Each structure stands twice: as structure tokens, then as C-alpha cells.
Amino acid sequence: MKKTLSLSAPEERGQAWRVLRRVIAENGRAHLRGYAVAVVCLVLVALSTAFLAWIMRDVIDQIFVAGNRAVLFSLPVAVFLSFLVRGFATYGQGVILARIGNDVVARYQRRLFEHLTSLSVGYFNRTRSAQLAARINQNVSGVRDTLNLTVTSIARDLLTLIFLVFAMIWQDWVLSLIALTAGPPIAIMIARLSRKLRKATRQSVDLNARVLGAMQETVQGIHVVKAFTMEAGLQDRTETLIRAAEERSNRIATITERSGPVTETVAGLAVAAVIAWSGYRAIVYGTSPGAMFAFITALLLAYDPARRLARLQVQLERALVNAQMIYEILDETPEQADRSGTVPLRVANGEVRFEDVRFGYHPGEPVLRGLSFTAPAGRTTALVGASGGGKTTVLALLERFYDPEAGRILIDGQDIAGVQQSSLRRQISYVPQHPTLFEGTIRDNIRFGRPEASDAEVEDAARRAQAEEFILAAPLGYDTPVGENGLTLSGGQRQRLSIARALLRDAPILVLDEATSALDSRSEALVQRALDEAMRERTVIVVAHRLSTVRHAEQILVVDRGRIAEHGSHDELMARPGGLYARLNAMRPDTVEDDEAQEARARVS
Numbered sequence: 001m002k003k004t005l006s007l008s009a010p011e012e013r014g015q016a017w018r019v020l021r022r023v024i025a026e027n028g029r030a031h032l033r034g035y036a037v038a039v040v041c042l043v044l045v046a047l048s049t050a051f052l053a054w055i056m057r058d059v060i061d062q063i064f065v066a067g068n069r070a071v072l073f074s075l076p077v078a079v080f081l082s083f084l085v086r087g088f089a090t091y092g093q094g095v096i097l098a099r100i101g102n103d104v105v106a107r108y109q110r111r112l113f114e115h116l117t118s119l120s121v122g123y124f125n126r127t128r129s130a131q132l133a134a135r136i137n138q139n140v141s142g143v144r145d146t147l148n149l150t151v152t153s154i155a156r157d158l159l160t161l162i163f164l165v166f167a168m169i170w171q172d173w174v175l176s177l178i179a180l181t182a183g184p185p186i187a188i189m190i191a192r193l194s195r196k197l198r199k200a201t202r203q204s205v206d207l208n209a210r211v212l213g214a215m216q217e218t219v220q221g222i223h224v225v226k227a228f229t230m231e232a233g234l235q236d237r238t239e240t241l242i243r244a245a246e247e248r249s250n251r252i253a254t255i256t257e258r259s260g261p262v263t264e265t266v267a268g269l270a271v272a273a274v275i276a277w278s279g280y281r282a283i284v285y286g287t288s289p290g291a292m293f294a295f296i297t298a299l300l301l302a303y304d305p306a307r308r309l310a311r312l313q314v315q316l317e318r319a320l321v322n323a324q325m326i327y328e329i330l331d332e333t334p335e336q337a338d339r340s341g342t343v344p345l346r347v348a349n350g351e352v353r354f355e356d357v358r359f360g361y362h363p364g365e366p367v368l369r370g371l372s373f374t375a376p377a378g379r380t381t382a383l384v385g386a387s388g389g390g391k392t393t394v395l396a397l398l399e400r401f402y403d404p405e406a407g408r409i410l411i412d413g414q415d416i417a418g419v420q421q422s423s424l425r426r427q428i429s430y431v432p433q434h435p436t437l438f439e440g441t442i443r444d445n446i447r448f449g450r451p452e453a454s455d456a457e458v459e460d461a462a463r464r465a466q467a468e469e470f471i472l473a474a475p476l477g478y479d480t481p482v483g484e485n486g487l488t489l490s491g492g493q494r495q496r497l498s499i500a501r502a503l504l505r506d507a508p509i510l511v512l513d514e515a516t517s518a519l520d521s522r523s524e525a526l527v528q529r530a531l532d533e534a535m536r537e538r539t540v541i542v543v544a545h546r547l548s549t550v551r552h553a554e555q556i557l558v559v560d561r562g563r564i565a566e567h568g569s570h571d572e573l574m575a576r577p578g579g580l581y582a583r584l585n586a587m588r589p590d591t592v593e594d595d596e597a598q599e600a601r602a603r604v605s
């Protein structure tokens, strides 16, 4: 954003033209026919308007001066007909342009949605999601306006103006010259206003996006807001934003409206000069009043489209800023895009290998510092270690949410950087720490695991994930809609749905980030049973928080500051006195005995 603001004026203008050309190139062709009809309508509007000015000469000279009865019927009918044409043509262009505009909005929404889903996780880390949605919402309408304003301004106002200027020159070229002196000062003024408007528009969109984003985040986190009595504090912070957004909107309105007084003043001067000069000629040389009347009618009629063109230029400027902001999102390239020549991943056993992997989310802040391990096929590998050591990051790299800076990640000997991402992710079931539920029914949410799965398969997965009992107890069973973020479900229930989704996927590799939040013992036991089912006969890499998961893992890796500090089975690692694992275990609030007691409780329930 800063880059754009610091551009020099000609560069900015060049950029605005490029955006305009791009919007037209990308959308114009699909609507060529619609635009052609709209242009015909607009030309009719322009012609009928110019015709009205033209006919005024005969109205004055023939009816009022010459008293010609023969035209008393034909001239009013001609005036009426031109109004009729103008009315229908205005309706036609209005409806057609609105429809095209709506289609353009829909196209950009589709494009943006598709593009956003293709962008890397890193992009969303850098962007506040609520603000992104608000920004898109505001800017998409800008693209629609860019196209429609261009068509309307060129086809209706510019043509009307050209026709009227011809009518004026035809009537009296000296008077036309006087009238046209108003043009250059207005053009210079508009150019200056446009520059100011570009900056204000960008700031306004950003501020409004922050206001809407703040509201959305507050609604989403309403429990925390209330629990921490954050209402007043949040209101204060939002109030600052709202006030800044209001101030920007006022500024935009002031700049936009500033074209009014200047246009009026300059145009008023030109009209006054025309009246003075033509009046003088009528009085001194006795020129026909009809010619003068026709000229002044043309001049007054030209005034409206000229004023609209001046305003349109200003509005177009705003729309182009909006369009440019949309392109800034659309031009964002996915960091993990498939390279050319990638092949599908073929998994035979499902062995996962990290070779000297180095990675950091930000330059100069390494998170993984040469991490190597092998997760044997069909076995469970548990990652344990102090918070912030990089365990979740290991899972994220395996899913290829990010690419390592150095080192390789191999699945059955194939470097995941060289395989198609979709094929990689199809071979992995992912159970995140915080399960996400989407708008739709319980069945829909499980089916995301494998969209082509039958109802019976969905239900089987739910049963194996220990979720069937609460699903059947829900009002509509599997067809019960889940609230936004699954608010109607408990934490444990959400986790079990998330596990059911992974079970349905039935991939050879299971990546599991165990929830740290404590569940009650019955729920915990049910989740554990669901996990045991999910982990059977697969390669499992689990960030383990439950002691039972750790103890049952064939291999435990202790991750410490981005490296594997120790590895082995639970018993092997416990046997190392003073070892990191032994120390970590000593710090755990739940001891092995507790864990066993918990398992016993689970068996009872």
C-alpha cells in the first residue's frame, strides 16, 4: 500500500490507465453484446437530447416569430417523440448496465474465492481474515462501477456533449469558442481533485475494512469479550476507527463535491459571456432570436453531460482505486504453487522422513534448525517437547502449508516439494488442534473428508469416531445444521466430528495435533477411543499432549528448539536419568498412574 501512495503523479496516472485497460480487457468481451445494446440506447439518449436543442430554433422562429400554423402540430409531436425515445432508451441502458454490473460482481467474487483458496497459508497469517472479507466486499463494487462508468461516460455523456458541441458550432462558431473556454480550467481542476481522491479512497477502504473486521472479530470472540469484560475497551478502540473512517468519508465527499462549485462558476461565466455577446449582436445587428435560443438551449443541455463527465472522472478515479486493490489480491501468487513437471505422490507404505529441515516463519527467526527424523510406515511417532519448540510446525511442513528453507521432506522416498500438492494432501488425514466446522449439517461436515463418500460410509466413520450417540440425539440427527463455528457442539463433540472426517478420508498417513484443552474424563476417554481407531494401521505423526498417546507411540521424538533432542520409546527415554523426556514427564501434572486410572474410568464408562 505504501508503495502505491509514494508513486509520482504520472506513474499513478499510468497505473490507473493500466487498471482500467485490464478491467475492460478481462470483462469487456464477455458482455460485448450487452454493451453494444446499451451503447445503442445511450446514443439514442444523446441524439434525442441534441435533437431537442436543434429543434428549438424552428420552435422559436417558425411558431413564435413566423406564426406558422402548419408546424404547430408537427413540431410538438417531434418534441414529444424525442422525449419518448429518450425515456425508453434511458430505461434500456439502465437495466442492461445493471445486469452486466451484477454479473461482473459475481465473476470477481468467484475469481476471488477460487484465488483465495489457492493462496498459501502464509498469506492468511499475514492478513486479518475479517478485514480481508470487508475489503473485498467494498472493492468488488468498484470494479463494476469502473466498467459501467466508463461505458456510460463515453457512450452517453461524451457523445451527447460531442453532438451538442456540433449543434452549437453549426449555429454559431464564435459563440461556441466563447463557451468552450470553460473546458480547460475545469479539466485542470478535475485532475488535481483526482489525485487527492486516490489517496483518500485507499485510506477509506482500509479504515472501513478495519471497522468491519473489528466488529466481526468481536462477534466471533463474544465469549472471550464478555468473560474478560472487554466491551468498553473494544468500544473505545473501535470508536477511534469509526471516527477515522467517518473523517475519511467526509474528506472524499468534500473532494468529490468540490468539483461542483468550480464547474458551476466557470460554466456560469461562459454562459454569461455567451448571453452578453449574443444579446449584444441581437440588439445591434438584429440576429434571429431562434438561432440564439437554439444555441443557448444546446449550451444549457451540454452543461449537464459536461458536469456529469467532470463528476464521472472523479467517481471513476475512486472505482479504479477499488479495482486496483482487488488486483493486488488477485495478483498475489501462491507461494506453494505446483512447479511444472510435478507428478502425483504415490504412497506404498507411508514412511515419512525429514532430512535436515530448516525453516522459520520470518527471516532471521529460525524455528526448525536442522531437524531430521524418520517416521516408520504404519507406526505412531509422537512429537513431544516444551511449548514453542516447533512441533506444530513439523506438521504444517508435512502438509506443505509452508516450504522448508533447506532440507527435504520425503514420503516413501519422494520429495514432497516435487509432487502435486493435491495428491500429497489426499494421502494425509489431518486432525487439527482446533477443529473447524463449516456452515452445513453434521453429515456435510464429516463428508468434507471424502466428498464422494456414501451416507453409510459417513455414518460408519461417525460410529468409529464415537460420535454417533450425540449425533443421533441431535434434533435432525445427521442432518442437524451446526451453528457458526459449531457453537452448538461441545469441545469433545467437535473433536470427534473432526476425527470422523479424518477417518472417512482413510488416508495412509494421519497427522494429528492433539488438543491441549482439557476435556472431562468421559469425553476425554471417548476422544481417545476415537483416536485409537483413527491411528490403527497408519503412519501417524502426532503432536502428543495426552500421556496415553505418548506411551502407546512406537517412537517418541523430543523436539527442543527446532531439533530432535532425544528419541526412543517411552520406557527407553524414561530410563535416561536427567534426560529431557524424563524431566518433561516429571513436570507433567498427570502422572502415569493418573493416566492408567483415567483409562480404567474410560473402560467403566
Ligand SMILES: Nc1ncnc2c1ncn2[C@@H]1O[C@H](COP(=O)(O)OP(=O)(O)OP(=O)(O)O)[C@@H](O)[C@H]1O
Pocket: 125, 361, 362, 367, 385, 386, 387, 388, 389, 390, 391, 392, 393, 394, 543
Ligand atoms: N503462523 C506463524 N507465524 C509466525 N510464527 C509462528 C507461527 N506459528 C508458530 N510460530 C512460531 O514458531 C515457533 C514454533 O511454534 P509451534 O507452534 O510449531 O510450536 P509447538 O512446539 O507446536 O508449541 P505448542 O506445544 O505450544 O503448540 C513459536 O516460536 C511460534 O511463535
